[in-house]
Amino acid sequence: MDDVRRWQVPGRVNLIGEHLDHNGGAALPIAIDRSLLLKARRRDDGVVNVWSRGERASLNVDVSPGDVTGWSAYVAGVVWALRSAGVRVSGADLVLESTLPVGAGLSSSAALTCGVALALDDLAGAGRSREELALVAQRAENDFVGAPTGLMDQYAVLFAQDGHAVHLDFSASPPATEAVPADWSDDGLVLAVIDTGAHHELAGGEYAERRRECAEAASSAGVDSLAAIKLDGLLSLTDDTLKARARHVLTETTRVRGAVTALRRRDWAQFGAMLTSSHESLRDDFAVSCEELDVAVDCALASDALGARMTGGGFGGSAIALLRPDQVDPLRARTEAAFAARSWAPPHVFTVRPSPAAARVDRGDER
Numbered sequence: 584m585d586d587v588r589r590w591q592v593p594g595r596v597n598l599i600g601e602h603l604d605h606n607g608g609a610a611l612p613i614a615i616d617r618s619l620l621l622k623a624r625r626r627d628d629g630v631v632n633v634w635s636r637g638e639r640a641s642l643n644v645d646v647s648p649g650d651v652t653g654w655s656a657y658v659a660g661v662v663w664a665l666r667s668a669g670v671r672v673s674g675a676d677l678v679l680e681s682t683l684p685v686g687a688g689l690s691s692s693a694a695l696t697c698g699v700a701l702a703l704d705d706l707a708g709a710g711r712s713r714e715e716l717a718l719v720a721q722r723a724e725n726d727f728v729g730a731p732t733g734l735m736d737q738y739a740v741l742f743a744q745d746g747h748a749v750h751l752d753f754s755a756s757p758p759a760t761e762a763v764p765a766d767w768s769d770d771g772l773v774l775a776v777i778d779t780g781a782h783h784e785l786a787g788g789e790y791a792e793r794r795r796e797c798a799e800a801a802s803s804a805g806v807d808s809l810a811a812i813k814l815d816g817l818l819s820l821t822d823d824t825l826k827a828r829a830r831h832v833l834t835e836t837t838r839v840r841g842a843v844t845a846l847r848r849r850d851w852a853q854f855g856a857m858l859t860s861s862h863e864s865l866r867d868d869f870a871v872s873c874e875e876l877d878v879a880v881d882c883a884l885a886s887d888a889l890g891a892r893m894t895g896g897g898f899g900g901s902a903i904a905l906l907r908p909d910q911v912d913p914l915r916a917r918t919e920a921a922f923a924a925r926s927w928a929p930p931h932v933f934t935v936r937p938s939p940a941a942a943r944v945d946r947g948d949e950r
């Protein structure tokens with residue numbers, strides 16, 4: 584293709600700070616070295632064609648919510664949200680190639696929406712900021728696809744830095760970003776992902792239900808957003824479910840602070856302890872884990888990981904573990920055996936490294 588622009592768009596792993604973005608709290612994701620390669624060429628006939636995994640979808644740029652379903656709704660949603668934001672999308676041919684597993688809780692959907700937003704904004708010469716494009720990508724998911732996500736994934740994809748985690752603060756608008764070195768590899772450690780294969784779908788009702796519960800807990804405790812709750816506010820809650828959700832948000836907020844300090848000090852034992860207690864809180868108080876994730880975390884801890892937890896929205900997807908490289912094979916074997924014993928499909932275990940944000944890679948800045 585002539586005039587083809589290429590974008591490399593990473594997935595993400597959230598190290599800690601789960602379900603805090605939609606509560607005005609903090610998160611600490613890294614972009615990972617599993618990514619979407621997006622090739623984009625401008626068209627001027629009002630048609631957007633997308634090729635992905637041997638399939639082709641075509642849509643018109645004047646698409647509206649409800650017109651498109653399935654994977655191409657993420658692309659259509661971006662076209663719609665960009666045009667609503669005043670960007671002149673004239674059409675495009677888009678080719679997607681991915682090393683990022685879909686439905687694994689590693690933000691393949693944010694990679695897709697952010698990548699398409701970057702590419703179409705660039706083809707239109709609109710020059711929107713990454714903050715604006717993050718909102719466009721979120722709007723595509725929230726209002727077109729129907730997945731009521733926060734902004735963490737879009738910010739991880741668009742603002743990550745190589746070798747760093749990005750400390751995000753959602754109490755600010757736009758969210759504040761701060762890069763924190765994530766250099767466990769200098770101390771002989773790796774971050775493993777255990778993709779459980781359990782179904783993960785944010786457009787399902789459970790994620791939205793947690794958001795509703797959090798909003799209700801915040802209003803009962805008299806705070807604007809739940810991350811602002813203090814101990815007396817927590818104790819004032821009388822409903823056990825709302826109290827448990829708020830307890831997760833309060834304790835996770837403290838854990839993020841501890842994890843950032845531990846990361847800066849390269850105190851891996853402390854960092855690992857934060858990961859594991861985050862998992863317990865997501866399992867017991869926030870109730871977004873599942874059997875597969877719990878087994879994966881148990882296997883990681885039994886393989887002497889310094890810490891392990893589910894990552895992302897939950898209800899399936901992936902767990903992460905911080906451990907030595909020679910512990911990865913035993914972890915894989917242990918997890919495969921535990922899954923086989925329960926007649927579950929084999930999990931996929933691989934390591935990831937903190938990687939750069941989405942970037943154009945056809946101008947001599949290939950990575």
Ligand code: GAF
Pocket residue numbers: 597600601602603604605732733734735736785895896897
């Ligand atoms: C999903 C959502 F998309 C994010 O916005 C965030 O809420 C996360 O779940 C939980 O931390 O990835």
